[in-house]
Amino acid sequence: MKDITYRKISLALIAVISLALNVRAQTTIDTTKLRQHPRLLMLKKDEAQIKALLKQDTLWLNVHKSIITECEDMLTAKVQERIVTGRRLLSVSREALRRIFFLSYAWRITNEDKYLKRAEEEMLAVSSFTDWNPSHFLDVAEMSLAVAIGYDWLYNGLSPKSRTIISEAIITKGLEPSLNSKYNSWLQATNNWNQVCNTGLSYGAIAIYERNSSLAENILNRAITTIQKPMKEYAPDGGYKEGYSYWGYGTSFNVFFISAMEKLFGTDFGLKSQPGFMNTGTFYEFLTGPSGIPFNYSDAGGIEGLQPAMFWFANQLNDPSLLFVEKTYLQTKKFNAKSNRILPAAIIWAGTINISAAKPPVNKMWQGKGANQVAIMRTDWRRQKGIFVGFKGGSPSESHGHMDVGSFVADFEGNRWSADLGMEQYNSLESAGLSIWEMGQNSQRWDVFRYANFSHSTLTVNGHKQDVKGEAKITKSSDKPKFMYAVMDITPAYKEDLQKAERGVAIVNNEYMLISDEVETGSKECVIRWAMLTPAGVASIKDNELILKQNGKQMHLRVEGIEGVKLQSWSTAPPHSYDAANPGTVLVGFETKVKANSKKAFNVYLIPAGIKISKTTPALLSKW
16 A cells, blocks of 8 residues: 555646646645545535534435435345346446445444444445446446445445455456456547546545555546546537436536545536536426426436435535425425435535525526527426426437437426327347447337337328438527527428428417427428327317316317318327337327428417417417
């Protein structure tokens, strides 16, 4: 073990890091700060602040109690085993992170040795694995984070033998495999893989610094430089191209990384100045509708519950309004302690903001002009109130993308009327032999029902799939309450069949919703299917109007601009044995023929029962 009592990173090394980051070099970064454990995320002095918070605020005390309850269950659970599912050890790594993080937190706050002993057992168990599955490196990253936190936080309570076994596992099963080009292609990635892997390994490097300082410095310097690749994707306004669930993954780990750097070195190495990054909390907050359901485009799941990273952003920006949605989760005890493996971080990042006093954001519209563009509009921030619309552009070729260009979700008074089926479990598809990570036009990925445009609230032309390389962008928008809207040029998704396609989505007079489409055909006639996926039941269909019903409420869907149109419904039953079931959903809409070399414009209205439309909004998007 090297004596690092007076060791300091050299000026030359700092200059190299600073040059790469284009930030001003610091004179010294004193690594003697690394000498004492605990040194990751929650320092020794932070424990008193957390204990004080738990005494002062019952909302946070409830979170703490939920963690302790889970820890009690863990005491009698079977320790983790190396069980690979398909090509992944990831479920084991994630449960290891939940257990070790929770138990280590419990020991530090309660000083009860039963939590330390159980965490030690868990760490020794995973340290004995043959490897942490480097062929799927997310598994290694999450396991490294788990064991690093446990090793660092419990260091003074671990036996010397356990310290040796655990630190050796971090080095040989975590850090060293990341130096092998066979396993580290994620260093060039611009998605969550880069953020997760760099963070997990950096925590491992910091935890075992004394045992191998040169390896640790290599890992940290590499991470500070390469984690900028996915961070650049937040530009210009904070959007996250992979959507709701992967924001909770990649961004959370990115925050873990920055938080550790600031705790240890007193600097973020310029990372927070990356354009758009510090605005991304606003994007995430906007994604949740008044129904409580997220705008779950691409490979997104359901409600995530309390999101620890949001408290970090709110405190960094001193903006309590970023926590308006999180306040609801705290008040309703939606902590998801059985699945939220990073839940203790919420308490660590709670800061001094009075969560009960968090007011709703002022703005009611958000739009992203970066990769995978979306527009989000609402009339009210309160749960079960107002109208909420999420409108999707972008491209199917983006990471975890679907053929959902032009699709939309919609909430009215707490019910979701236009929906998205979201993600499908990867292992089930991979086990069926599908190659779902090839993103070409003829990839088997697009044979999956939930991935193609046939299941989304958008257009299908001549029964064809959307162009995988097509990218739709916002061309105009307005946040005025009387007519809040966004218009997208979705032509690139349909260039095989159409000369032009534009879609506008609007909330009118804070009362109803309008979807306006304009298409232009080329040398052949086109059959256009307009569809909306809905969890509502169909009460009646009559020519150009149908009535949907849900939870005692009704919604009228009306079509104007197409003579003789006949509304209908289509089943969402899975067409293949490998497709997931879609219970409680149906597609509604219509088909229309558009002659060759012609233009067509039509409107679809979503009107709650009891609302009367005084006049029709002009169909031509040029007049919006």
